[in-house]
Amino acid sequence: MRLLMDKKEIITWLHESSPGALSRLFKDADACRHRCVGDCVHVRGIIEFSNYCSKNCLYCGLRRSNSRIHRYRLSLPEIYACAEQAKKLRIPTVVLQSGEDPGYSIKDLCILAAKIKKLGLTVTVSIGERSFLDYRRLKEAGADRYLLRFETSNALLYRRLKPDSSLKKRITCIENLKQLGYETGSGSMIGLPGQSIGNIASDILLFAELGLDMIGIGPFIPHPDTPLSKAGKGSSEMVLKAVALTRLVTKNTNIPATTALGTIDAKGRQKALCCGANVIMPNLTPREYRVLYQIYPDKICISEDSIKCRQCIETMVTGIGRKIARGPGNRRVQRIVK
Numbered sequence: 001m002r003l004l005m006d007k008k009e010i011i012t013w014l015h016e017s018s019p020g021a022l023s024r025l026f027k028d029a030d031a032c033r034h035r036c037v038g039d040c041v042h043v044r045g046i047i048e049f050s051n052y053c054s055k056n057c058l059y060c061g062l063r064r065s066n067s068r069i070h071r072y073r074l075s076l077p078e079i080y081a082c083a084e085q086a087k088k089l090r091i092p093t094v095v096l097q098s099g100e101d102p103g104y105s106i107k108d109l110c111i112l113a114a115k116i117k118k119l120g121l122t123v124t125v126s127i128g129e130r131s132f133l134d135y136r137r138l139k140e141a142g143a144d145r146y147l148l149r150f151e152t153s154n155a156l157l158y159r160r161l162k163p164d165s166s167l168k169k170r171i172t173c174i175e176n177l178k179q180l181g182y183e184t185g186s187g188s189m190i191g192l193p194g195q196s197i198g199n200i201a202s203d204i205l206l207f208a209e210l211g212l213d214m215i216g217i218g219p220f221i222p223h224p225d226t227p228l229s230k231a232g233k234g235s236s237e238m239v240l241k242a243v244a245l246t247r248l249v250t251k252n253t254n255i256p257a258t259t260a261l262g263t264i265d266a267k268g269r270q271k272a273l274c275c276g277a278n279v280i281m282p283n284l285t286p287r288e289y290r291v292l293y294q295i296y297p298d299k300i301c302i303s304e305d306s307i308k309c310r311q312c313i314e315t316m317v318t319g320i321g322r323k324i325a326r327g328p329g330n331r332r333v334q335r336i337v338k
């Protein structure tokens with residue numbers, strides 16, 4: 001297989017269903033992962049610190065109109081304690097994630113980022129769309145990375161599913177983050193109602209066009225308390241094809257084996273690690289809050305404590321013959337292989 005693919009070729013692969021052909025695709029993606037980013041798996045600990053959200057995305061259980069959800073906000077010392085736990089568990093990166101919650105001032109978030117940096121951890125922030133100035137203040141305070149998924153590259157579908165924003169605004173935010181020097185991550189959802197195969201191919205090409213450092217791809221899973229409750233979920237095979245093709249197209253990016261994939265397929269994360277993924281993200285949110293952070297339902301890993309989660313990840317990674325990385329796992333620009 002050639003490593004440079006155009007949209008037509010990506011679409012052909014996304015339509016492919018023959019086990020033999022798919023096995024070749026996944027092997028090629030795995031070999032590309034080995035050449036471009038090596039064999040170690042990077043671990044990033046997620047701290048879901050608030051499930052308040054001012055937005056109303058149709059697919060999301062945290063949407064502001066969902067009155068059935070019990071809302072929570074962790075205090076700054078509680079969030080810091082989760083980061084200390086990451087340090088103890090030798091997890092070098094934390095991801096501070098929340099809905100778009102106006103309940104924390106940017107000043108407080110900057111103090112938090114700076115304090116966590118002093119623990120020697122890499123700080124990733126994932127709190128949605130903010131102004132250029134807010135992004136700049138967080139960067140200056142010590143945040144290293146930022147995750148902002150666009151979910152779909154189709155502007156009309158985006159507007160339908162995320163009525164408070166636009167694809168254009170999202171892309172501008174991503175460009176601002178890149179301009180400020182963040183390692184920037186985005187991602188997409190597979191199986192969204194109204195999404196075509198062509199849309200998924202465009203998502204993959206947009207990942208490359210934006211020059212992203214991190215790319216998360218997961219399935220759509222209908223949440224019962226949202227307007228999309230009756231829609232069908234995304235397929236794990238389609239997610240794996242998108243992960244493999246994203247690796248082949250973007251080469252040296254960091255690609256997580258997502259928890260959402262592990263939710264619809266018990267071996268989904270292992271499969272993703274064997275067809276292009278090189279990152280895994282254990283949950284460091286205090287156990288009593290995890291069940292309340294439900295963008296989608298039935299999320300795995302909500303009853304184990306952080307220590308068990310870390311052990312489980314280690315077993316999973318060594319079980320497929322790989323090793324856990326020790327360092328922060330920045331994008332390895334020097335290893336681009338054409």
Ligand code: SF4
Pocket residue numbers: 053054055056057060061062063064098099100128295
């Ligand atoms: S997807 Fe993000 S912005 Fe949209 S409702 Fe959920 S938490 Fe809020």
